[in-house]
Amino acid sequence: MTKTTVASIVLLSATAAFAQLAADANGDGVLTIDEVQAVYPDISAESFTTMDLNADGALDEAEVQAAQEAGLMPA
Ligand SMILES: [Ca+2]
Numbered sequence: 001m002t003k004t005t006v007a008s009i010v011l012l013s014a015t016a017a018f019a020q021l022a023a024d025a026n027g028d029g030v031l032t033i034d035e036v037q038a039v040y041p042d043i044s045a046e047s048f049t050t051m052d053l054n055a056d057g058a059l060d061e062a063e064v065q066a067a068q069e070a071g072l073m074p075a
Pocket residue numbers: 024025026027028029030031032035
């Protein structure tokens with residue numbers, strides 16, 4: 001197995017782990033309301049605020065997971 005192949009596998013694994021942040025257009029690891037609504041137009045600003053548990057204006061991975069578990073965002 002070449003180093004390139006190993007690197008590709010690691011990259012694929014990392015991508016799969018963050019699959020729930022596929023809406024993360026700028027790749028900063030959190031979702032702004034613009035990024036959320038680009039993928040889920042039905043999610044209102046009010047819903048976004050509900051999902052933003054620490055009220056920092058963005059959804060991190062844990063908040064996205066919690067929102068999906070609560071049925072606020074499609075998994
Ligand atoms: Ca982002």
